[in-house]
Amino acid sequence: MTYLDYAQSGLAALLAALEQELVAAPADEVGEALRETGRARSIACQEVRALLNEAIATSEEDPAATLPRNPHTALDRLLDVSGGLRGAGRYHLHAGPFPAVSCRRH
């Protein structure tokens, strides 16, 4: 395994572990850490809340805002294609006519 291969698998392992740490961190510990950051805390919080509100508004205006993510998935569901076959076709996900990522409103 080369260094670059190692970096990629290592990053995947590290991020998974750190995410788990962040999700599981006790609320008082998170609060304590964040209090040290002063005003940045409330700004950051408002920023995330605004993002969530924007996504909620988008989904309410257009419930299919990000759908269909993958026309093959919808087709597979209709035809009840086996998981194995779906897996084999996953490399063609972005060959379809639909954008894979929705456009944010700015």
Added chain:
Amino acid sequence: MTDTSQQTKEWGRQVVPPRRDVGAALAALSQEDLLRLRVIARLRARSLPAGSMSWSDLLHEAVLRALTGARPWPPGVPLLAFLAGVIRSLCDEQWRRHRRPGHLPTPRDSGGADDPERACAAAEALAAIQRLFVSDVAALKVITGLISGMGAEDIRRHYDLSAVEYDTTRRRIRRTLLRHGLAWSWP
């Protein structure tokens, strides 16, 4: 990184509503949870291709997919863990889309290990995370152990850390991540 029983206990602290109402669950997120989400999105965005999605784009898209049902929220999974999973798969999707059109996928593509650009980005992201802990030898040991895929017990044994040392180191790692997750840029 934690014992299985402890993980189950800690993850179980997050109340999972019986009905999968993502909008209501998002609205009920605490300030602490919002900031956890922000840090998770920033961590993931750090390893994306240059000029690709920002952390806020990642988070917005993940939330949108959850809200629209494009990514269904499985029963029993805490919302933050679910959204973290959606963000992770969005990152994989970004790399697949980023590859040049003529690229022929191989069986190794699922791990992306044959993509030099992605591997370089991963190396840079790893270096950035390690720089956060450059003055904390114990944290660097734990981080190195995690990069190697070691579990909590293995890390403690390998680096001769007591249970208390290990737990306090984990706490410092979390605090550092949270503080830097609020900053406008990574080191």
